[in-house]
Amino acid sequence: MSEILLEVKNxxxxxxxxxxxxxxxxxxxxxxxxxxxxxxxGESGCGKTSVAMTLLQxxxxxxxxxxxxxxxxxxxxxxxxxxxxxxVRWDSISIVFQGAMNAWNPVIKIGEQIREAxxxxxxxxxxxxxxxxxxxxxxxxxxxxxxxxxxxxELSGGMKQRAVIALALSCDPKIIIADExxxxxDVVIQDQILNEIKKVQDLLGLSLIYISHDIAVIAxxxxxxxxxxxxxxxxxxxxxxxxxxxxxxxxxxxLDSTPSIKGEKKKLRSxxxxxxxxxxxxxxxxxxxxxxxxxxxxxxxxHMTLIEIDTDHYVDIxxxxxxxx
Numbered sequence: 335m336s337e338i339l340l341e342v343k344n345x346x347x348x349x350x351x352x353x354x355x356x357x358x359x360x361x362x363x364x365x366x367x368x369x370x371x372x373x374x375x376g377e378s379g380c381g382k383t384s385v386a387m388t389l390l391q392x393x394x395x396x397x398x399x400x401x402x403x404x405x406x407x408x409x410x411x412x413x414x415x416x417x418x419x420x421x422v423r424w425d426s427i428s429i430v431f432q433g434a435m436n437a438w439n440p441v442i443k444i445g446e447q448i449r450e451a452x453x454x455x456x457x458x459x460x461x462x463x464x465x466x467x468x469x470x471x472x473x474x475x476x477x478x479x480x481x482x483x484x485x486x487x488e489l490s491g492g493m494k495q496r497a498v499i500a501l502a503l504s505c506d507p508k509i510i511i512a513d514e515x516x517x518x519x520d521v522v523i524q525d526q527i528l529n530e531i532k533k534v535q536d537l538l539g540l541s542l543i544y545i546s547h548d549i550a551v552i553a554x555x556x557x558x559x560x561x562x563x564x565x566x567x568x569x570x571x572x573x574x575x576x577x578x579x580x581x582x583x584x585x586x587x588x589l590d591s592t593p594s595i596k597g598e599k600k601k602l603r604s605x606x607x608x609x610x611x612x613x614x615x616x617x618x619x620x621x622x623x624x625x626x627x628x629x630x631x632x633x634x635x636x637h638m639t640l641i642e643i644d645t646d647h648y649v650d651i652x653x654x655x656x657x658x659x
Contacts, residue, residue: 336367339509339541340389340427345402347388354613358384360565361401363640366509371535371542373556373573375549375588379609381565382545386511389543390429391419407508424505425455430498430531432514437498438486445482448501455505471500474537475530492523496530503534509541516551528555549592553577558646561585564610564620567640571647581649583627619650 343363349356358381366372374382387393389404391411404411406426414422431437439447445468452464459467469479475496486494495515502510512531516524532555535542544555552559553573560570561584569582580586590603607624610616622628640648 336369338365339368339370339407340366340543341403341405342385342389343403343405345385345388345404346400347384347393347397347402348400349394350396350398351613355615356612357615358397358565358612359388362560362562362565362567364560364567364570366541366543368508369539369541370558371544371556373552373559374543374545374562375547375552375559376562377547377609379612380562382547382562383513384565385562386429386513386543386545389511390423390427392423420454424451424502424507426507427509427511428502428505428507429511429513430495430502430515432517437501438494440486443483443485444489444497448482448497448504451501452504468500468504471503472497474503474534475499476526491519492527495519495523495527499527499530499534503538507540509543510535511543511545513545514547524551531555549577549588561588564616565612566620566650567648568621569649570640571644575644575647579644579647581643581647583625584621587626 342365345359345362346357347359349358360381362381362385364372374385376382384393384397388397388399389411391414399412402412406422409422411419411422438444445465448468448471449461449464452459452467456464465482468482472479472481477493477496477500481489481493481497489497498515515531516527519527528551531542531544534540542555544552546552546555556573558571559573559576560567561576561582562568563584569576569580569585576585577589580589587603587605593602605624605626610620610623619625639651641651642648
């Protein structure tokens with residue numbers, strides 16, 4: 335049985351804004367095991383990236399963690415000093431951001447930027463040792479060694495994103511967060527980047543947290559997923575189980591809104607209404623106003639709790655009375 339590498343318990347975080355507190359992450363709990371691929375999926379604004387930034391303790395200054403725990407290898411990250419956090423970032427957990435261009439200083443060569451990160455974490459290494467490591471990483475992600483001597487603007491979008499993956503791997507992390515890493519890339523390059531990420535994960539035995547709004551990509555990339563809506567996890571479990579036997583109305587709506595070239599033709603499903611404002615405090619089921627399966631017996635103000643309805647398959651208690659068989 336795989337060991338738990340990352341343990342998140344009852345994590346809640348809000349942003350302090352002029353309009354009020356934006357409840358971006360609400361009572362989120364999940365584990366990521368060693369070597370496992372874990373997906374966070376949901377529409378834009380549901381809190382996926384806020385969770386990722388909180389895991390790295392890189393959230394904006396106006397954010398406040400009100401509750402919860404984040405343990406990496408059994409070590410609590412919330413409350414660590416900035417010096418201790420710098421040791422954890424890259425060494426233990428790193429991230430591939432969605433905007434590859436934003437990850438690079440435009441006036442410094444790619445190789446030098448990666449060496450700078452390595453010097454910070456491996457001061458004992460010689461320059462040549464770092465160069466050799468970078469060349470090895472470039473080969474691993476399908477780049478030529480000459481990329482080291484080029485500036486970011488000289489690379490295509492796909493090349494920049496591959497270089498970002500090499501940067502994320504440069505300090506031998508145990509877990510990588512990939513936050514929409516194929517945004518703005520054409521579909522052919524997207525597929526290549528996804529294959530590179532999976533290849534590297536398998537080769538190095540890494541754990542992966544993959545964040546996306548794209549159900550098809552999540553299905554391809556992950557072993558286990560959590561479906562998020564309005565800052566909360568509404569369903570979680572093995573990817574195959576959740577996609578084959580979705581229990582929450584929102585999960586079913588996501589799946590029904592995804593086109594497929596297989597099977598009979600059918601009209602794609604859409605949901606009425608809009609996601610709730612996260613500034614307004616929501617007591618109970620945040621999905622109730624849009625829920626197509628809402629029943630008279632539903633109590634939308636009831637406190638939501640994830641319950642286990644099958645082995646490692648969890649769904650919020652609101653769906654308990656109307657699960658599809």
